[in-house]
Amino acid sequence: MSTPARYWREIPQRYRYEGNKCKETGEIFFPPRLVNPSTKSSNFEKVNLETEGKIITYTVIHVAPAHFRDLVPYAVAIVELNDGVRITSMIADCDPDDLKAGTKVRIEFRKIYEVGDAGIICYGYKCVPT
Amino acid sequence: MKNNGKVGIVGHGSYIPRNRITIEEIAKVWGADPKSMEKGLMLREKSVPGPDEDVITMSVEAARNAIKRCGINPKDIGAIYIGSESHPYAVKPSGTVVAEAINATPEIHCADFEFACKAGSEGMYVCLEQVRSGSIKYGLAIGADTSQGCPSDALEYSASAGAAAFILGGEKVVAEVLETYAYMTDTPDFWRREHQFYPSHAGRFTGEPAFFKHVNACAKGLLKKSGTKPEDYAFAVFHQPNGKFPQRAGLSLGFTKEQMDTGWLAPTLGNTYSGASPMGLTAILDIAKPGDLIFMVSYGSGAGSDGFVFKITDHIVETQKKTVQTRAMLDGNKKYLSYGEYAKYRGKIKR
Numbered sequence: 374m375s376t377p378a379r380y381w382r383e384i385p386q387r388y389r390y391e392g393n394k395c396k397e398t399g400e401i402f403f404p405p406r407l408v409n410p411s412t413k414s415s416n417f418e419k420v421n422l423e424t425e426g427k428i429i430t431y432t433v434i435h436v437a438p439a440h441f442r443d444l445v446p447y448a449v450a451i452v453e454l455n456d457g458v459r460i461t462s463m464i465a466d467c468d469p470d471d472l473k474a475g476t477k478v479r480i481e482f483r484k485i486y487e488v489g490d491a492g493i494i495c496y497g498y499k500c501v502p503t
Numbered sequence: 504m505k506n507n508g509k510v511g512i513v514g515h516g517s518y519i520p521r522n523r524i525t526i527e528e529i530a531k532v533w534g535a536d537p538k539s540m541e542k543g544l545m546l547r548e549k550s551v552p553g554p555d556e557d558v559i560t561m562s563v564e565a566a567r568n569a570i571k572r573c574g575i576n577p578k579d580i581g582a583i584y585i586g587s588e589s590h591p592y593a594v595k596p597s598g599t600v601v602a603e604a605i606n607a608t609p610e611i612h613c614a615d616f617e618f619a620c621k622a623g624s625e626g627m628y629v630c631l632e633q634v635r636s637g638s639i640k641y642g643l644a645i646g647a648d649t650s651q652g653c654p655s656d657a658l659e660y661s662a663s664a665g666a667a668a669f670i671l672g673g674e675k676v677v678a679e680v681l682e683t684y685a686y687m688t689d690t691p692d693f694w695r696r697e698h699q700f701y702p703s704h705a706g707r708f709t710g711e712p713a714f715f716k717h718v719n720a721c722a723k724g725l726l727k728k729s730g731t732k733p734e735d736y737a738f739a740v741f742h743q744p745n746g747k748f749p750q751r752a753g754l755s756l757g758f759t760k761e762q763m764d765t766g767w768l769a770p771t772l773g774n775t776y777s778g779a780s781p782m783g784l785t786a787i788l789d790i791a792k793p794g795d796l797i798f799m800v801s802y803g804s805g806a807g808s809d810g811f812v813f814k815i816t817d818h819i820v821e822t823q824k825k826t827v828q829t830r831a832m833l834d835g836n837k838k839y840l841s842y843g844e845y846a847k848y849r850g851k852i853k854r
Binding site for chain 1: 564
């Protein structure tokens, strides 16, 4: 469960899909890293991820955590965006039976979950088939 | 510095959820005659937000489409106003989330507006004057709702979901605002009290003394103020709480069905409340040609109307196909829900 402070810290990634790119190797990290693990460099620039890509693989959730109980069955996929970055994302607006590896998707801004009836509402990204 | 040049819309965008429910599906649950409901309201189906969609998510998508169209730097947006009667939080502005998501923070003025179904056009009105005064370069006005109707009530057949976003500015204007007019009285035709889940309304009182009085008075005032006649316009769009009201109002004012057809989305969209006439305007901007005049009158219960006269400029052509168009979203990629799925998605089932 997200606290307001943790949710707030992750806003650049969850709302705007901000990663960082190593200026020496060109690798893009999402979420952003402070140090490139292969070169130990900390010379980065901010980048926004591409918002279109394709499903690499996925699983279908039938028994979900409490926050997502009303969404079952739903798919969670590894999606490769057009810049090569791979993200883990729920796939919305689809029948999971219609999905397959290679299905083209795009990122949309969605409600992820609500913290109870009185807590904050957490927003972020999901992918939808195009 | 005061802006003395053309001021108006520089980019527009919209968002419609994919889910739909037919009037027939709702009517059969409540023992109503589907054909009678469809004919009486001139509605066939309506949009339904998914369980992960609300005013904030739809506003973000509509705003991103508007930015794609005009290509401005979001940091140049000096004000964001979201009009809705279904803001997700009772206290905490929707605009803060939307502005953050489009990367328009932190030097931006933000407020959430509420005036039943005309909260979206209020935002347009205020942004327009701020741009005209020179206090901001661009303003973002959004009308969005995930409106609720009490089960079996007439509103349940129409209350739907959608968002329309407009960036107003003074550079590369695609729809110049030539005139505005506002008309408002205290008329208790529709309301929702604090902590109430569903709105209440005054039945037939919502018609003549409310919708028709204000829409007609605003339209006549706008025609007089602008020195124009209905036949001068290529398009006209009115608030559309159902399919019938805007047609009746428009025809009585002297507009034709052909002028209203493009912006008349209600038959398959339903009533998107704060998004209603603004979404009709986005459908018009998707296909309008340079030189076209557009007549728009919104309506919000309580009650009042905002009127706008737009003139399309040459810049419209380069923006129209830069992202998805409203009619394509309305007609394509639909998923039809059963009443049970609809009730679950809209939180109508108690655990």
